[in-house]
Amino acid sequence: MKNLRSYFAALLAVVLLGSNVAEAQTTTTTTTKTRKPWSKTAKGALIGAGGGAVVGGVLGRVIGGKNSTAGGAIIGAAVGGAGGALIGRRMDKQAAELKREMSGARVERVGEGIKITFDSGLLFGKNSSALTAQARENIAELAKTLIKYNDTNVLVEGHTDTSGNDAVNNPLSQRRAQAVANYTQEQGVEASRFTVTGYGSQQPIADNATESGRVANRRVEVAIYANEKLKKAAEKGTI
Numbered sequence: 001m002k003n004l005r006s007y008f009a010a011l012l013a014v015v016l017l018g019s020n021v022a023e024a025q026t027t028t029t030t031t032t033k034t035r036k037p038w039s040k041t042a043k044g045a046l047i048g049a050g051g052g053a054v055v056g057g058v059l060g061r062v063i064g065g066k067n068s069t070a071g072g073a074i075i076g077a078a079v080g081g082a083g084g085a086l087i088g089r090r091m092d093k094q095a096a097e098l099k100r101e102m103s104g105a106r107v108e109r110v111g112e113g114i115k116i117t118f119d120s121g122l123l124f125g126k127n128s129s130a131l132t133a134q135a136r137e138n139i140a141e142l143a144k145t146l147i148k149y150n151d152t153n154v155l156v157e158g159h160t161d162t163s164g165n166d167a168v169n170n171p172l173s174q175r176r177a178q179a180v181a182n183y184t185q186e187q188g189v190e191a192s193r194f195t196v197t198g199y200g201s202q203q204p205i206a207d208n209a210t211e212s213g214r215v216a217n218r219r220v221e222v223a224i225y226a227n228e229k230l231k232k233a234a235e236k237g238t239i
Contacts, residue, residue: 069203070223073155074113077225083234087112087226090239094149094224101141104134113152113225116142120160120176120218127168129175131183139180142222143187151230154189155223156181158198159205161214166200174198180220193227 078084088111095114098107106117123135131139146154158177160169174197181196206213226234233239 069197069199070115070155070157070221071110073223074115074225075111077153078112079226079231079235082237083231084112086234086237086239087230090149090230091224094145097145097148098142101144102138104138105142110223113223116222116224118180118220118222119215120220121215123180123220124176127172129172129179131179135180136183139183140187143184143189146184146189146193146224147187150190151227151233152193152224153227154181154184154194155225156194156196157221157223159203159217159219159221160201161204161217162201162208163214169200170198172198173200177220180222 079087088109091109091112091114095107095109098105098114098116102116104118104122108115108117118135118138122138123131125132146152156177158173158175158180160173162169177196177198181191181194185191185194201208201217204213204217205219206216208214208217230239
């Protein structure tokens, strides 16, 4: 059964990727085809059927978008079905608490997890990875919630704009992401729960040709999603 599930998951990923490529290559002289967004039900069905870290990651990137690794990681870690619904309700509570307590961050519910986006201008000084006082306050609130709900994994990603070059941007984005992770861990969150990555300017979410776009691209993203213990409990219906 496990092998069959893996085969089906791989097949889903191939079909999904192939359909995206075919759609991108299809043109018409009379109309412009608009791609419809994925519904939550469709995402959950695909991820639930797929399962597995590798296939889940592929589907997460396809559904979440090429510039949405934090969101893609959450989607890729989903279990789907009734277990996913239980995890989702648990994440609803966490997200509500984070929104109340964290004034300097954007908190979003994504799939079966939570995505938090910090503006680097609020976290750090220019070209610096030293946390500001406001950053520490927000991260301390994040830590309280992570300690309260200790059955999650945490992905921290650093991003920059295209100012400067990769030799500067890549290590800066890594140091900034690590600074957020380190301070969270100093508040009592277990280091084993964290994955930390710096992407430099490789994953913009806005136009680097404008100042507002560059500001948006300078950010730290945090993805919170169920660990294996929570997934198994959700699948058994014991949470």
